[in-house]
Every structure is written in C-alpha cells, then in structure tokens.
Amino acid sequence: MKQNLNLNWLRTFDAAARHLSFTAASHDLGLTQTAVSQHIKALETKLGQNLFIRRARSLQLTEIGQAYLISVRDALEHIDFSTSGLFGPELRTTIVVRASAAMIIWLSARVSDFQDKYPNTGIKLVTSLWQNEMEKHPVDVEIVLAAQNQSDHRMVKLSEERIVPVCGARTSANILTPVDLMQCEKVHVLGFDDHWARYLSANGLPTGVVSPRIVVDTSVAACELAAAENGCAIMFERFAQQAIEAGRPIRIVGEPVSNGQSHYVIQRNSASSEKRASAEFCEWLTTCF
Structure with missing residues (x-):
C-alpha cells in the first residue's frame, strides 16, 4: 500500500x-x-x-x-x-490600514484601483474605534484627521476638509437659509463637538443655543439619522457627497465651511516585508484626494 x-x-x-x-x-x-x-x-x-x-x-x-x-x-x-x-489568492503581503468608519466607506469606492495596481497585496481595513484592541496587532498605515498646521514629519497631508449641514429629503424642503438650521433637531458626533458651533459662527449665527439631544459616535451613524429625518448633522463635505452618490436619501443644505483640519496618512513602523507595500499604499492614497 x-x-x-x-x-x-x-x-x-x-x-x-x-x-x-x-x-x-x-x-x-x-x-x-x-x-x-x-x-x-x-x-x-x-x-x-x-x-x-x-x-x-x-x-x-x-x-x-x-x-x-x-x-x-x-x-x-x-x-x-x-x-x-x-x-483567497496567494498574496505577497497584507497591510493593516486604520481609519475612521466614514473614511473607510469613502475609500470603498476607490480601493479596487489599488487592488488592480497591486494584485499581490492584501488590505485589512480597521476602524479607529478599535484603536486600543489593535495595539496588539500593529497597524501599517493610519489615516488621521488633524489640524492643518501639523508639523510631524511622518504625516503626509492628503486634503483640506470642509464641513456641510445635511438632512433628509423632506426636512431639506424647510431649510432655505442658514437661519433655518436653528430650528432643526441637531445631531452631534462625538469627537466633532465643535462642528455645529463652527458652522453657525461662520454664517454669523449665535452658537450658545446649540444643545445636543441626539449624540452618536460616528459620522456614518449621523448620516443615517439625518437620512431617516431625525434631524440635521454637520459632516465633512466629501463624506456627504459620497453618501449621496451611494444613494442615501440626504441633501446638503448649506455652503461648505472650512474647519481648519486635514486628513493625513502615516506609515507606521512595519516589518521589512510590509514596508514596501505600505509605501505603495501611501503613495497611491495621495492620488485619491
């Protein structure tokens, strides 16, 4: 035998x-x-x-x-x-990319281009919400939001961001000027607590009356609440446009306002086998903005 x-x-x-x-x-x-x-x-x-x-x-x-x-x-x-x-197919390496949930959704419409260019590199996308857990598993690339005057040499600037108010299709019919936003239920996003005050102030409106009744921890959740006619949210213009292009029933109901922040990409310390793939991803990412 x-x-x-x-x-x-x-x-x-x-x-x-x-x-x-x-x-x-x-x-x-x-x-x-x-x-x-x-x-x-x-x-x-x-x-x-x-x-x-x-x-x-x-x-x-x-x-x-x-x-x-x-x-x-x-x-x-x-x-x-x-x-x-x-x-799955045999890959040269897999890199871990950490970003906000909204950024991952924004990248989802573009990441196939990276896969076409680098078919032997896998990508594991993890949200910033898992930052503490992921410390046990090193991150190769991180996309962060920070003030535009950042001077850390590791941070490569990707964009300058603007914020806009968004709400559901029915609610949008009642918002003709920034003043009308004062009457809306305001959805707040943790970590972006100044967005409402910044937007209202840029339009010459009082900010002391802003009192959140609905608070969420991601822009994605805020977008869904707005789509369900549960109030108005302030979010980054690029994420709002992405949601609209994806068919979400929301409307942008005001002119964009700069919020003094930008997205940056950071290549973290990686094993030698992943450094090249991480560098390729960072270089590709700069072409997306």
Whole structure:
C-alpha cells in the first residue's frame, strides 16, 4: 500500500514532467537541480516504479509516468482551487490600514484601483474605534484627521476638509437659509463637538443655543439619522457627497465651511516585508484626494 506521499515530491514531479528537464524544473520551483533529482528519486522509490527515462541530454516520461501525471495534476489543481476558494489568492503581503468608519466607506469606492495596481497585496481595513484592541496587532498605515498646521514629519497631508449641514429629503424642503438650521433637531458626533458651533459662527449665527439631544459616535451613524429625518448633522463635505452618490436619501443644505483640519496618512513602523507595500499604499492614497 502506497501512503504518506510527500506533496513536494508530487509538485516536483509535475514541474519536471512539464519541462522534461530537471534543470528547468529547479528554476521553476526555486530548488537546486540536486534537490529536484532527489525528490524524483524518492518518489520513484516510494512507488516502486520509474517515472522518467533518463538519457544523457533528454528526459522522457515512462508509460506509467504519463498515466500517473494525469492523476497528479488533477489532484494538485483540486488542492489549488480549494485553497484559493477558501483562503483567497496567494498574496505577497497584507497591510493593516486604520481609519475612521466614514473614511473607510469613502475609500470603498476607490480601493479596487489599488487592488488592480497591486494584485499581490492584501488590505485589512480597521476602524479607529478599535484603536486600543489593535495595539496588539500593529497597524501599517493610519489615516488621521488633524489640524492643518501639523508639523510631524511622518504625516503626509492628503486634503483640506470642509464641513456641510445635511438632512433628509423632506426636512431639506424647510431649510432655505442658514437661519433655518436653528430650528432643526441637531445631531452631534462625538469627537466633532465643535462642528455645529463652527458652522453657525461662520454664517454669523449665535452658537450658545446649540444643545445636543441626539449624540452618536460616528459620522456614518449621523448620516443615517439625518437620512431617516431625525434631524440635521454637520459632516465633512466629501463624506456627504459620497453618501449621496451611494444613494442615501440626504441633501446638503448649506455652503461648505472650512474647519481648519486635514486628513493625513502615516506609515507606521512595519516589518521589512510590509514596508514596501505600505509605501505603495501611501503613495497611491495621495492620488485619491
């Protein structure tokens, strides 16, 4: 009974049969010619049959070798198909990119371009909400929001951001001027507590009357509340436009206002195998803004 066949021997047999050359097979597999020869000899010993006819300047399959090759290739193809189907294609490396939920959604319409350019690099997108948990798993690239006068040399500026008021389609009919915003239920986003005051102030309106009754922790949630006619939210113009393009039932109901912040990309310390992929992603990202 033949059992416990080494899979590497079978892959070497397939390569040698494909090239009819141990030398060419060694180049294909990244092995030495001696290693290829040893694999074939070990397989033949295990099977008790010669698979090749060896001549001085040529290599030829025996009849049983030709018959066996059909089954071996079929089995290897099944393994490759199953592995690719369950675990995805073979990748050179996978980089971890951390950003806000809204930024990840904004990138979702563009990330296929990166995949087309760098098919051997996988991307794992994680939200900033998981920052503490992710410290156990180093992040390769981080997209952050910070004041426009940042001087950290690691931070590459991507954009200057503007904020706009958004609300549902029905509510938007009642908002003709910035003054009308004063009568709306105001949705606040944690971490962006100054957005309402900044927007109202830029339009010459009082800010002392701003008192949040609805508070959420992401711009994505604020957008959904606005879409459901639960009030008006202030959010970044690019994220509002993305939501509208994606079919969300919201409207921008005011002119954009600069909020003095920008998005930056930071390439964190990575293992050497990921540094190149991280640099490629950062370079690609700058073309998206």
